[in-house]
Amino acid sequence: MRAMVYRGPYKVRVEEKEMPRIEHPNDAIVRVTLAAICGSDLHLYHGLMPDTRVGHTFGHEFIGVVEQVGPSVQNLKVGDRVMVPFNIYCGSCFFCARGLFSNCHNVNPNATAVGGIYGYSHTTGGYDGGQSEFVRVPFADVGPALIPEWLEDEDALLCTDALATGYFGAQLADIAEGDTVAVFGAGPVGLYAARSAWLMGAGRVIVIDHLDYRLEKARTFAHAETINFAEHDDIVVEMKRTTGWIGADRVVDAVGAEADGNLTQHVTGAKLKLQGGSPVALNWAIDAVRKGGTVSVMGAYGPIFSAVKFGDAVNKGLTLRMNQCPVKRQWPRLFEHIRNGYIKPNEIVTHRIPLEHIAEGYHMFSAKLDGCIKPVIVPSAA
Amino acid sequence: MAYTAEKPPLPETPEQLRARIPGWGADLDPRDRPSVPREVPGIETGAHWDFPERQVEHSPRERSIEHGTMPPVFGTSAPLKGASGAIRRFAYERYSEGRAAHWLLLIAADRVDAVESHLTALASTRPDNLLTETGIKAEITHHGLSSRTAGKRVDVGHQALDPVIVAGPWIVAAGLTILGADALRRRIDARTARPTTSTAQGTGTGAGQQMGQQAGTAPVDPTVAAPSYQPGMS
Numbered sequence: 001m002r003a004m005v006y007r008g009p010y011k012v013r014v015e016e017k018e019m020p021r022i023e024h025p026n027d028a029i030v031r032v033t034l035a036a037i038c039g040s041d042l043h044l045y046h047g048l049m050p051d052t053r054v055g056h057t058f059g060h061e062f063i064g065v066v067e068q069v070g071p072s073v074q075n076l077k078v079g080d081r082v083m084v085p086f087n088i089y090c091g092s093c094f095f096c097a098r099g100l101f102s103n104c105h106n107v108n109p110n111a112t113a114v115g116g117i118y119g120y121s122h123t124t125g126g127y128d129g130g131q132s133e134f135v136r137v138p139f140a141d142v143g144p145a146l147i148p149e150w151l152e153d154e155d156a157l158l159c160t161d162a163l164a165t166g167y168f169g170a171q172l173a174d175i176a177e178g179d180t181v182a183v184f185g186a187g188p189v190g191l192y193a194a195r196s197a198w199l200m201g202a203g204r205v206i207v208i209d210h211l212d213y214r215l216e217k218a219r220t221f222a223h224a225e226t227i228n229f230a231e232h233d234d235i236v237v238e239m240k241r242t243t244g245w246i247g248a249d250r251v252v253d254a255v256g257a258e259a260d261g262n263l264t265q266h267v268t269g270a271k272l273k274l275q276g277g278s279p280v281a282l283n284w285a286i287d288a289v290r291k292g293g294t295v296s297v298m299g300a301y302g303p304i305f306s307a308v309k310f311g312d313a314v315n316k317g318l319t320l321r322m323n324q325c326p327v328k329r330q331w332p333r334l335f336e337h338i339r340n341g342y343i344k345p346n347e348i349v350t351h352r353i354p355l356e357h358i359a360e361g362y363h364m365f366s367a368k369l370d371g372c373i374k375p376v377i378v379p380s381a382a
Numbered sequence: 383m384a385y386t387a388e389k390p391p392l393p394e395t396p397e398q399l400r401a402r403i404p405g406w407g408a409d410l411d412p413r414d415r416p417s418v419p420r421e422v423p424g425i426e427t428g429a430h431w432d433f434p435e436r437q438v439e440h441s442p443r444e445r446s447i448e449h450g451t452m453p454p455v456f457g458t459s460a461p462l463k464g465a466s467g468a469i470r471r472f473a474y475e476r477y478s479e480g481r482a483a484h485w486l487l488l489i490a491a492d493r494v495d496a497v498e499s500h501l502t503a504l505a506s507t508r509p510d511n512l513l514t515e516t517g518i519k520a521e522i523t524h525h526g527l528s529s530r531t532a533g534k535r536v537d538v539g540h541q542a543l544d545p546v547i548v549a550g551p552w553i554v555a556a557g558l559t560i561l562g563a564d565a566l567r568r569r570i571d572a573r574t575a576r577p578t579t580s581t582a583q584g585t586g587t588g589a590g591q592q593m594g595q596q597a598g599t600a601p602v603d604p605t606v607a608a609p610s611y612q613p614g615m616s
Binding site for chain 1: 384385389390392393394396399402403404405406407408409410414415416417418420421422423424425427428429430431432433434435437438443444445446448449452453454455456457458459460466470474479482485486488489491492493495496498499500508510511512514515516517518519520521523524525526529530532533534535536537539540541543544
């Protein structure tokens, strides 16, 4: 089969790879019909995530058709169209039994601090991902779900991570009616978090980024006010000024490990890998939120230390909330919102790229070329 | 203002927001939010086992020492191999996730893996191709210049570092190869020169002097302490 493979920092290619096999009785093999490149894939692409091996196939956002099922699979059959959450989880461990699907303890030998994720290095279990023609899907009775007839493929694809994560991030922010919500980052997760903040009754939503084309999307798609931090000497002061010198009630960090805005932090964190990522956005979130407020961290960070301003968080009495999204828990309610027309997920898709051109797709997304917000990958066997 | 008890007024009322934004307030009640509360004991997951069957472990699988037992299911992508595999196995067997050494060794192994894989690919039918694998063609097909000059992007300054990160390991590998080849050449030269040296020793002249003379450099005074480094020293 054809599959994207990692060749080292900033290098990927498509090559012939062995077909995935049923390794466990509850496995399924899915023929991928659509995949996406996620902003967090760029952390792998840039060599930031420990134990990212040459030959690994990325891709944790994908949908497809069931090609083969293991002997214990009861809920799926060959030919079913399925959407697959980015979490790999058993459904029965201590954590899964309480709904913490992203924290499953039975799927990742390489680390206990994170569950299993498709195509996201060996730190999340060493599973090949969906930027390929076929993919192994463990625990087929637990993770995947049939795509509802009325749901368009691209919308289903975006429910597998970006939309669910943005929606989850807004929930973790504990938004109450009339709250001022600031979202750092106007990428897919930030746009969805901003849009979701309104569903939860926000009184103001402010999106902060340095890319004008993404801020334009934040205004049109997420109905948000926007601030380009590059136009201000100090974004924290600007946030205080615009909120009556109090700060935002709730802040969502939708940037993560490669945040820009402070050269030292960016170079030491994102380029030299001396931190678990550049915590610029997280530190701005801590500074820009009001005392007693909540910071919801949806940006992905590496597992090593980062220079986070924890003292300010303590002194301000902040609540810091975070997790990888338990995707499948979000779906029933998200489906209602999509069906009611409250949100149209694929309005943020900017590029549709054949799998064979994925190297150009990664470069374009990484370098933020051509107004790229969300690239979708179309495998050759789709 | 923060200096009185009043909350700053909002620009729009809830009614105005409801009229302007589709779905405003649909999840106002936290009970409608699917991740509230965070933990839901007994949630239905689809699992029909108490503990999953164990996946067959075809070769010894590395695992975190913070795990009490091998988890029953795991990924099979890119098994450990070569020097990078040895470093990774050591990182997993020796250090817990709580130790920086664990992660720093894994990141070091990633860089070794890249060099190993590039060298292995050189001997294959498909060596790495920097031009195609970096996707640099997108600079032409997807408006590289105009994308960077539009607006006021803060990332343009440090993007110059990216080629260094991409090409760096190649340059280091090439440098090491050249140094290694040079050292090997000089060792072979020295062995070839030994018969001459042995004759020289017989006349009471230092071997270093003879070798230096052969290389066309000035004779060295044995009574003067040698500098710590001279170009061409082996």
